[in-house]
Amino acid sequence: MSTEYVLVTGGAGYIGTHAVVELLQAGYNVVVVDNLVNASMESIGRVEEITGKKVPSHQVDLLDKEAVKKIFQQYKISLVMHFAGLKAVGESVQLPLLYYHTNVGGTVNLLEVMKEFSVKNIIFSSSATVYGAPQYLPVDEKHPTGSCTNAYGKTKFFIEEIIRDVCAADKEWNAVILRYFNPVGAHKSGKIGENPQGVPNNLMPFVAQVAVGRRECLTVFGSDYDTPDGTGVRDYIHIVDLAQGHVAAMKKIQEKCGCVVYNLGTGVGYSVLDMVKAFQKATGKEIPYKIAPRREGDIATVYADPKTAEQELGWKTTRSLEEMCEDLWRWQSNNPHGYAPAPSSS
CATH class of the missing domain: 3.90.25.10 (UDP-galactose 4-epimerase, domain 1)
Known part of the structure; x- marks a missing residue:
């Protein structure tokens, strides 16, 4: 039987690298694609040092649909963990079209290629920014979304809606949407961590x-x-706790969960x-x-109400x-x- 892989988009970035470490340590095979706009392949070398495992990695931009298809032809992919995207809130206010084109356009390309190759499982890296200014605290998953205060948050909201529509149209799809609060910290080894380009936004x-x-x-x-x-x-959450939430979401997908949403926070x-x-x-x-x-x-x-993730994923910080x-x-x-x-x- 051919090896099945988890495709991690944006896998050379801050959250991506920590998720790759946890996936490898949980026994999954991983292939990484990243356009390296906000990351470097040095981080993947560090992941290999931490885990003692090789990580096939490719410089691919999701806007290049043919390049994405080649990855699906080369590897037998069973699930996509989707982190790739631009993420600077301030920049998104100045450059909304760039954010919509990259984040939403790249995701639509990815979903179309997944559909073509009958890969119908996705874990999506969303954000608490979809809630906008909270109407009540703590914020749970039922809190209204869409009143985002910046273009970055709106791209996350629109992608959530697109994934929902895809799952509604084809019941074979399973999606876990994870809404992060504020990831901080680094891996215990000190080998991987957040590496913002230019002036940090966080x-x-x-x-x-x-x-x-x-x-x-x-x-x-x-x-x-x-x-x-x-x-x-x-609500600040340790990056390794956050990454372990993704491994918990992998198990949820195996239950054929349809489209579900969880807050990841403390x-x-x-x-x-x-x-x-x-x-x-x-x-x-x-x-x-x-x-x-x-x-x-x-x-x-x-700040989050993280109870649903604890009840349904068995995960907590x-x-x-x-x-x-x-x-x-x-x-x-x-x-x-x-x-x-x-x-x-x-």
């Missing part, structure tokens, strides 16, 4: 870059929110300043910060805030320039 990589000396000071956007300390409150909200203090405590590094005006599209508070900070710092201090070699001083 809080914790920025904090880590200040700690390691790459940036002078953290900018805290908004100190006048209706929260305990005035800064935005979010159910606990921490403010920006809580996170800065926790990082300082875990690392002994001082993080200087300055307060700036709120960013457009940001909301005061959002186990890693603490302290562990998130320690693991992030191990990755950043071991790799001050991410996957890139240190710049020469000449």
Whole structure:
């Protein structure tokens, strides 16, 4: 019998690499495609070091449908785990067409090729941004979606709707849509972690870059929110907990689940300043910060109700805030320039 593979799109990225590690350790065969716009193949080499397994990887853009077809011809794919996409909230507000073309267009191509090759199982990397400004807290899966505050969130919402329609049209399809809250941290080994290109869009990589000396000071956007300390409150989830949620979703697909949705979060909200203090405590590094005006599209508070994932996937987070900070710092201090070699001083 020929080997069956899980195709991981965007598998060289931050969440993708951690998911690949967990899949390999759970005994699945994986093939990675990534266009490397926001990633490097160095990360796959690190995954191979961690797992001791080879990972077939291909530089493929989902907008290139013929290249996607070649992967399906070359490997017997049983399921697709779909992470590929642009993900900078601020950039998406400036460049909405790029985000719709890449994220929605790439996904439609992927689904068409899956259909052509009768691969009807998908786990999709969605986002809590589909909920928009929460109408109630904690946010559960029944919370209304679609009132997204930026184009990035809207691409996730539209892709969810497309996947739903595909499943409704053909009952052989199974989809697990996973809505992430804020992934942070890194693998315990310190070999893989978040490696943003340019200025980080997310809080914790920025904090880590200040700690390691790459940036002078953290900018805290908004100190006048209706929260305990005035800064935005979010649900931060350890990246390895998040990745293990995907392995749990693999088992759900095998039950022929149709189209189902789960939040992946901890159910606990921490403010920006809580996170800065926790990082300082875990690392002994001082993080200087300055307060700036709120960013457009940001909301005061959002955190998950993760009960459904626990009940139906048997999954819940186990890693603490302290562990998130320690693991992030191990990755950043071991790799001050991410996957890139240190710049020469000449």
